[in-house]
Amino acid sequence: MSMNHAAEHPxxxxxxxxxxxxxxESAKLGMxxxxxxxxxxxxxxxxxxAVYRAWHPEMFFNAHKELSLMAGTINTIxxxxxxxxxxxxxxxMQLGDKKxxxxxxxxxxxxxxxxxxxxxxEYSHKFxxxxxxxxxxxxxxxxxxxxxxxxxIYFAMTGLHGIHVMGGxxxxxxxxxxxxxxxxxxxxxxxxxxxxxxxxxxxLIWIFLFPLFYLIG
Amino acid sequence: xxxxxxxxxxxxxxxxxxxxxxxxxxxxxxxTLDHKRIGLMYFFAIMTMxxxxxxxxxxxxxxxxxxxQDFFGADTYNxxxxxxxxxxxxxxxxxxxxxxxxxxILPLQLGAKDVAFPRLNLASWYVYVTGALFAxxxxxxxxxxxxxxxxxxxxTTTNTAVISMTMAVFILGFSSIFTGLNFLVTIHxxxxxxxxxxxxxxxxxxxxATALIQVLATPVLAITVVLLxxxxxxxxxxFDPAMGGDPVLFQHFFWFYSxxxxxxxILPGMAIISELITAFSRKxxxxxxxxxxxxxxxALTGFxxxxxxxxxxxxxxxxxxxxSFITFLVGIPSGIKIFNWLATMYRxxxxxxxPMLWAFAFLFLFTIGGLTGIFLGAISLDIxxxxxxFVVAHFHYVMMGGTVMALMGGIHYWWPKIWGRMYNEKLARxxxxxxxxxxxxxxxxxxxxxxxxxxxxxxxxxxQYQTLHEISTVGSWLLLLGFAIMAFYLIHSIFKGKVAGxxxxxxxxxEWTTSSPPPAHNFERQPIAVNGPYDFDKVAAEITYExxxxxxxxxxxxxxxxxxxx
Ligand code: HEM
Ligand SMILES: [Cu+2]
Numbered sequence: 066m067s068m069n070h071a072a073e074h075p076x077x078x079x080x081x082x083x084x085x086x087x088x089x090e091s092a093k094l095g096m097x098x099x100x101x102x103x104x105x106x107x108x109x110x111x112x113x114x115a116v117y118r119a120w121h122p123e124m125f126f127n128a129h130k131e132l133s134l135m136a137g138t139i140n141t142i143x144x145x146x147x148x149x150x151x152x153x154x155x156x157x158m159q160l161g162d163k164k165x166x167x168x169x170x171x172x173x174x175x176x177x178x179x180x181x182x183x184x185x186x187e188y189s190h191k192f193x194x195x196x197x198x199x200x201x202x203x204x205x206x207x208x209x210x211x212x213x214x215x216x217x218i219y220f221a222m223t224g225l226h227g228i229h230v231m232g233g234x235x236x237x238x239x240x241x242x243x244x245x246x247x248x249x250x251x252x253x254x255x256x257x258x259x260x261x262x263x264x265x266x267x268x269l270i271w272i273f274l275f276p277l278f279y280l281i282g
Numbered sequence: 283x284x285x286x287x288x289x290x291x292x293x294x295x296x297x298x299x300x301x302x303x304x305x306x307x308x309x310x311x312x313x314t315l316d317h318k319r320i321g322l323m324y325f326f327a328i329m330t331m332x333x334x335x336x337x338x339x340x341x342x343x344x345x346x347x348x349x350x351q352d353f354f355g356a357d358t359y360n361x362x363x364x365x366x367x368x369x370x371x372x373x374x375x376x377x378x379x380x381x382x383x384x385x386x387i388l389p390l391q392l393g394a395k396d397v398a399f400p401r402l403n404l405a406s407w408y409v410y411v412t413g414a415l416f417a418x419x420x421x422x423x424x425x426x427x428x429x430x431x432x433x434x435x436x437x438t439t440t441n442t443a444v445i446s447m448t449m450a451v452f453i454l455g456f457s458s459i460f461t462g463l464n465f466l467v468t469i470h471x472x473x474x475x476x477x478x479x480x481x482x483x484x485x486x487x488x489x490x491a492t493a494l495i496q497v498l499a500t501p502v503l504a505i506t507v508v509l510l511x512x513x514x515x516x517x518x519x520x521f522d523p524a525m526g527g528d529p530v531l532f533q534h535f536f537w538f539y540s541x542x543x544x545x546x547x548i549l550p551g552m553a554i555i556s557e558l559i560t561a562f563s564r565k566x567x568x569x570x571x572x573x574x575x576x577x578x579x580x581a582l583t584g585f586x587x588x589x590x591x592x593x594x595x596x597x598x599x600x601x602x603x604x605x606s607f608i609t610f611l612v613g614i615p616s617g618i619k620i621f622n623w624l625a626t627m628y629r630x631x632x633x634x635x636x637p638m639l640w641a642f643a644f645l646f647l648f649t650i651g652g653l654t655g656i657f658l659g660a661i662s663l664d665i666x667x668x669x670x671x672f673v674v675a676h677f678h679y680v681m682m683g684g685t686v687m688a689l690m691g692g693i694h695y696w697w698p699k700i701w702g703r704m705y706n707e708k709l710a711r712x713x714x715x716x717x718x719x720x721x722x723x724x725x726x727x728x729x730x731x732x733x734x735x736x737x738x739x740x741x742x743x744x745x746q747y748q749t750l751h752e753i754s755t756v757g758s759w760l761l762l763l764g765f766a767i768m769a770f771y772l773i774h775s776i777f778k779g780k781v782a783g784x785x786x787x788x789x790x791x792x793e794w795t796t797s798s799p800p801p802a803h804n805f806e807r808q809p810i811a812v813n814g815p816y817d818f819d820k821v822a823a824e825i826t827y828e829x830x831x832x833x834x835x836x837x838x839x840x841x842x843x844x845x846x847x848x
Binding site: 080081082087090095098099101102103105106107110116120121199200210211214217218221 | 394505519
């Protein structure tokens with residue numbers, strides 16, 4: 066029975082699901098649980114941040130002035146825009162416009178790359194100044210006890226976030242080629258939707274990181 | 283679905299075409315997306331780790347036979363107990379029931395064709411193996427000597443292979459998350475028609491609660507070991523007091539995962555016990571909903587008690603009192619389960635087949651483990667007993683006396699479904715006997731040692747403790763004997779066992795309605811859940827295997843086959 070059953074199914078429907086609806090719902094629920102684990106992973110780091118900020122408030126204040134507000138602001142705008150283009154990519158596919166979906170995916174990819182380039186300049190500036198984590202910290206211009214802890218946490222959090230941006234870029238590139246090959250249609254675009262959810266989370270986490278590191282004084 | 287006599291008779295034989303032999307070939311196993319095969323691959327991997335961890339345990343016990351150094355020095359001793367603990371916790375017991383038995387049985391019990399994400403399921407196995415390889419790499423290079431808890435700051439300064447071992451833990455965490463996530467979605471979305479939440483077998487309820495913990499707690503462990511690696515590699519100073527950090531923060535992070543993790547270990551065990559007790563008492567589960575919800579209650583309260591591992595770490599007295607109080611609360615849902623199991627057995631027609639014997643071993647040992655946990659949750663007692671053998675005995679009664687007994691019960695219960703063959707009942711009883719006696723000889727002595735002040739993690743000790751240590755070591759040999767017998771007859775049964783039939787125990791959950799071993803897609807026709815999983819008073823299931831001897835008797839009375847009303 067499974068044989069002729071398979072023949073009736075659309076290509077994207079896995080055999081263990083009864084229908085497209087069930088498959089889609091499952092993917093969504095799975096993605097939400099996954100995003101929950103992401104939030105908790107960062108949650109551990111947010112805890113560490115809160116603890117050390119409470120212990121060394123002055124040092125945190127002094128150290129945060131070393132970050133480039135300009136770069137942070139631009140990056141925030143870049144990332145929010147990329148969330149928008151990602152949402153538009155989903156929208157285009159819902160309407161069946163393959164060309165436009167590809168264009169929006171490409172845009173999202175480029176914005177993500179821009180974010181990383183700006184981060185690269187920020188990081189290399191910090192490296193140059195000797196504002197490195199832990200035992201590699203050599204900078205002397207910050208008052209307060211153990212300023213290296215600030216940079217340890219800064220690099221841990223933005224670094225982990227950066228890795229997520231790279232992961233997202235891989236997914237987006239993969240989607241671009243799948244879209245190009247006609248894998249998606251208004252009936253089936255679940256991978257784009259799921260990647261969109263992931264991308265919004267990456268954006269959201271940055272929206273927390275930005276004020277915590279760059280703004281709060 | 284309705285099993286007529288003719289139907290059942292026809293399918294009583296060994297299912298010739300089944301998931302074990304179709305498709306064939308090594309490659310079809312390594313690339314399989316079938317949850318049953320993946321579960322079996324997990325089973326073999328996990329049993330290998332149990333064996334490895336067991337060897338380290340025997341070595342540790344051997345060294346402790348006399349008060350002096352006999353076989354190896356302090357460094358090696360430290361490495362051996364660390365490896366034993368780390369392997370048993372991260373590589374054996376956490377994945378054991380969910381990833382092996384759960385993977386095989388959960389979709390069958392739900393009447394589903396597979397788990398929601400078969401590819402992710404296969405990936406989780408490979409992730410597990412990768413983690414195991416990291417652990418083995420660490421073991422053969424310069425094994426860790428920190429204890430399985432990796433407490434900072436020692437773990438950031440010791441010259442042993444901490445990074446590869448914590449990397450292993452990090453990777454294994456992902457495999458755990460994948461399994462949990464897969465189960466959550468499967469349970470939400472892939473239940474058979476008619477299978478409402480309150481018609482789900484309690485094994486599924488238990489795995490659901492477990493999966494929630496896996497998904498909610500594991501990420502915190504992941505980030506903790508990442509910070510530990512960064513601390514070791516870059517000296518980021520977060521846990522190092524010399525650099526303005528705080529080692530107690532590590533303990534908070536670590537136990538925020540690891541206390542819930544003990545419920546990752548025990549909830550699936552409890553879930554198996556629920557299946558065994560109903561099946562072998564032939565009764566509706568007393569307070570079914572309470573048992574189901576108590577799993578969720580344990581999972582949720584389990585997140586709020588981690589501080590009881592740190593009563594002696596210098597946390598504030600107020601937080602110690604609060605943690606102590608909440609710790610007592612966790613006892614309530616566990617107590618609910620125990621009483622409901624007992625009430626279920628009351629006036630049931632109990633048959634003492636091997637799985638049920640394991641369930642009794644569980645009830646006895648887990649109750650001791652649980653009650654001594656309450657002792658340790660009381661601050662004043664814990665100050666006295668902290669880091670003594672009392673703690674070692676307590677967690678072995680819970681982890682081994684609880685989870686491992688349940689695992690063994692589950693393995694025996696589902697063995698005929700998985701392989702289509704019965705094991706040797708007589709040898710199985712010997713095995714239960716030796717494991718049960720050996721266990722108590724090994725670990726009950728350690729309660730006494732602990733109350734007399736024997737500290738844990740010492741390889742030499744005062745002469746006054748020798749007798750008890752000797753007894754304990756002899757117990758470990760009895761354990762070895764028990765498990766060796768089991769390994770023998772289980773492996774033997776795969777090739778030579780009697781054909782089991784579809785439903786050797788006459789149980790009512792859906793996995794028993796398909797053939798043994800099941801076909802690749804689980805069911806020939808989509809099953810429909812009409813009755814509840816334990817409606818023994820309404821439905822009589824036919825026992826298809828007649829050779830099952832009772833306790834003393836040779837044959838369990840075969841139930842009249844009534845036309846099952848659906
Ligand atoms: C074959 C039976 C077993 C024996 C004889 C045994 C024996 C021991 C011994 C002697 C220790 C060292 C105690 C110390 O010095 O602190 C130990 C520690 C430990 N065992 Fe077992 N064990 C057995 C089975 C298990 C199982 C099945 C598990 C878990 C599923 C387990 C988990 C642990 C853990 C987590 C530790 C703590 C390690 C540490 O202190 O870092 N053991 N065991
Ligand atoms: Cu605990």
